Amino acid sequence: MxxxxxxxxxxxxxxxxxxxxxxxxxxxxxxxxxxxxxxxxxxxxxxxxxxxxxxxxxxxxxxxxxxxxxxxxxxxxxxxxxxxxxxxxxxxxxxxxxxxxxxxxxxxxxxxxxxxxxxxxxxxxxxxxxxxxxxxxxxxxxxDSPTERYQQFLRSYPSLVQRIPQYHIASYVGIKPQSLSRIRRKLVHKNDRIRFH
CATH class of the missing domain: 2.60.120.10 (Jelly Rolls)
Incomplete structure (x- = not known):
């Protein structure tokens, strides 16, 4: 209360x-x-x-x-x-x-x-x-594209990424869990490239 x-x-x-x-x-x-x-x-x-x-x-x-x-x-x-x-x-x-x-x-x-x-x-x-x-x-x-929706999810719910099962996040974004895994890999790869430039 x-x-x-x-x-x-x-x-x-x-x-x-x-x-x-x-x-x-x-x-x-x-x-x-x-x-x-x-x-x-x-x-x-x-x-x-x-x-x-x-x-x-x-x-x-x-x-x-x-x-x-x-x-x-x-x-x-x-x-x-x-x-x-x-x-x-x-x-x-x-x-x-x-x-x-x-x-x-x-x-x-x-x-x-x-x-x-x-x-x-x-x-x-x-x-x-x-x-x-x-x-x-x-x-x-x-x-928005699925990638943009996932990025929006990360902005809206930064503290929840570890608490929400991936298949619920994929459903929220509007894609299959495998597609979400690809988007996450691309974003990690892109962020790594930016960090090392």
Whole structure:
């Protein structure tokens, strides 16, 4: 809960009384690696905040899982296209490490909005954070080459390269794992050439 409150304090001003309200509205949730926060076709019931761990968003494309993006410690997790209008989700959110979260359901989020003076601002900022990540990845799929997408992954998630399995990174980039290995070798070779010139 400490990481959640610290993060909330960077986004909005809260009083000591409001902190008590917030800690009462969020509930702990633990996921083992491989377990789902949300499965495609289900209603997204929570907005989560990751205290520890890592999740990936993915969707089914003709039997293939396409990784859309990742969330790590200190970030909010949800599928707002499902959570806000109360409709089935078109994506899944899966833990790829043992993950500890604090979660809030729809009804309690409405209470947060009513009882915390800057609660609506907090909700908006959390939604914007996840929405902008998904928008950036979608734009990259249409605009960038696989090499550029991999370089963008390295810029966006430098601390996660060792934590995410290569096949998930390949899926995120939009290529097969063998193709990712070739791109990585080329980039290492290119960097070696630059270093020695």
């Amino acid at each position: 400490n990481r959640l409150i610290t993060t909330i304090r960077t986004l909005i001003r809260i009083t000591a009384d409001e902190e008590v309200i917030l800690t009462g509205l969020f509930k702990p949730l633990k996921l083992k690696s491989g377990e789902y926060f949300l499965e495609e076709g289900q209603l997204c019931r929570y907005v989560g905040f990751i205290e520890e761990g890592l999740v990936r968003y993915h969707m089914n494309d003709n039997g293939n899982q396409k990784t859309l993006y990742f969330n790590k410690e200190g970030e909010f997790v949800s599928n707002y296209q499902s959570f806000l209008p109360r409709e089935p989700s078109n994506t899944s959110i899966q833990a790829i490490e043992d993950t500890a979260m604090q979660v809030i359901n729809y009804a309690d989020l409405q209470r947060l909005y009513s009882n915390v003076s800057e609660g609506e601002k907090l909700g908006r900022l959390a939604i914007e954070n996840v929405f902008l990540s998904s928008l950036q990845q979608l734009k990259s799929f249409y605009k």
